[in-house]
Amino acid sequence: EAEDAGSSGHKNSDAHSGFLYIKCEHCGTERAYCQKTPSEYSICKRCGSRTYFTEPLKQIFVSCECGQRSRYLTNMTDDMFDIQCIDCGSPVAVKYNQKTKCYETIR
Numbered sequence: 001e002a003e004d005a006g007s008s009g010h011k012n013s014d015a016h017s018g019f020l021y022i023k024c025e026h027c028g029t030e031r032a033y034c035q036k037t038p039s040e041y042s043i044c045k046r047c048g049s050r051t052y053f054t055e056p057l058k059q060i061f062v063s064c065e066c067g068q069r070s071r072y073l074t075n076m077t078d079d080m081f082d083i084q085c086i087d088c089g090s091p092v093a094v095k096y097n098q099k100t101k102c103y104e105t106i107r
Contacts, residue, residue, distance in 0.1 A: 014053050015040050021060055021072040021083060025051045032072060032083065042075075051075065059102040062092050074103065 015038035022042040023030045026049035035042075041050040057073035060083065064070075068087035082091040094103040 014056065016053060016057055016073055019070065019072045020057070021074040021076065022051060023074075023076055024049060025075075030076075030081075032086070058096075060094055061102060061104050062094060063105040064088060064090060064092050066090065076103070080106070 017035045017038045019032065020035050020042065021030065021032045024042070024044035024047060027044060027047040029044055029046040031042075031045060041052045043050055053075065055075065057075055060070075060072040060074050060076075062068075062070040062072070062083055062085065064085035064087065066085060066088040068085050070086055072083070078096075080093060080095045082093050084090070085092055093106040095106050096102075097104050
């Protein structure tokens with residue numbers, strides 16, 4: 001039997017897995033990680049608070065100069081921000097593209 005989606009008490013939340021880049025809604029810490037099992041929230045490593053995915057997460061496409069290409073889902077709302085390359089650690093600037101509704105590497 002299917003579990004009621006509204007049972008968590010947070011409306012419109014979606015469970016996500018895979019590579020996530022989440023900003024804590026409580027302390028503002030940003031973190032990239034791999035969520036192995038679907039979850040409706042992220043737990044901040046800094047303050048321990050839960051950030052629920054109440055809005056649809058947006059895709060980030062990161063293309064580093066070192067050749068590494070990565071894809072994340074994010075709750076970020078900034079127009080632009082830097083995300084660290086998972087391979088070389090360099091900051092990669094990404095910008096929100098209104099047409100494609102996702103973040104893309106600034107070239």
